[in-house]
Amino acid sequence: MPEFQEKTQILQKETIAADVFRLTLHAPSIAAAAHPGQFVMLQVSDSLDPLLRRPFSIHQTSAGGNIQILFKAVGKGTAQLGGLNFGDEVDCIGPLGRGFNLQRTGPLCLIGGGMGIAPLYFLAKKLSQNRWRLRS
Numbered sequence: 071m072p073e074f075q076e077k078t079q080i081l082q083k084e085t086i087a088a089d090v091f092r093l094t095l096h097a098p099s100i101a102a103a104a105h106p107g108q109f110v111m112l113q114v115s116d117s118l119d120p121l122l123r124r125p126f127s128i129h130q131t132s133a134g135g136n137i138q139i140l141f142k143a144v145g146k147g148t149a150q151l152g153g154l155n156f157g158d159e160v161d162c163i164g165p166l167g168r169g170f171n172l173q174r175t176g177p178l179c180l181i182g183g184g185m186g187i188a189p190l191y192f193l194a195k196k197l198s199q200n201r202w203r204l205r206s
């Protein structure tokens with residue numbers, strides 16, 4: 071599966087709940103290749119602290135080559151990411167991982183807890199698109 075490294079720009083930052091944020095990032099190559107259940111690795115700071123990238127599920131992709139991530143600030147890296155704003159740049163590698171199996175038929179129930187819900191929106195959208203295509 072193809073993966074890319076992109077210098078993304080924050081197009082939108084939404085505060086969803088206390089310490090929970092949704093970022094829209096312009097990442098055309100990653101958005102075009104992404105499947106539900108895959109994730110990206112974000113460099114949350116230009117400095118060496120924190121040194122390591124942080125992983126986030128792809129919450130959804132949208133027209134125009136954008137991806138969204140939904141995350142909770144729980145530590146140093148996510149707090150720094152939550153402090154970024156419109157126009158800031160974030161280095162992003164992805165899409166990574168194998169993603170969900172979309173070949174299943176029959177009724178499906180999507181269950182997620184806490185920030186485990188982050189990838190389910192993309193999954194629900196893709197499943198409903200596939201099923202609509204099968205019916206028509």
Ligand SMILES: Cc1cc2nc3c(=O)[nH]c(=O)nc-3n(C[C@H](O)[C@H](O)[C@H](O)COP(=O)(O)OP(=O)(O)OC[C@H]3O[C@@H](n4cnc5c(N)ncnc54)[C@H](O)[C@@H]3O)c2cc1C
Pocket residue numbers: 109120124125126127128139140141142143144145146147148149185188189
């Ligand atoms: C594949 C994947 C996808 C993910 N997708 C998402 C997503 O979509 N949304 C999301 O919100 N999260 C997601 N996560 C989790 C997210 O990556 C982590 O919350 C993030 O990396 C934490 O980084 P941090 O620097 O903020 O926290 P860190 O500083 O690395 O801390 C991580 C946790 O350890 C605790 N901790 C840190 N230091 C100590 C200490 N000394 N003693 C005790 N406890 C300590 C912190 O309180 C925190 O809960 C995902 C993780 C993976 C592996």
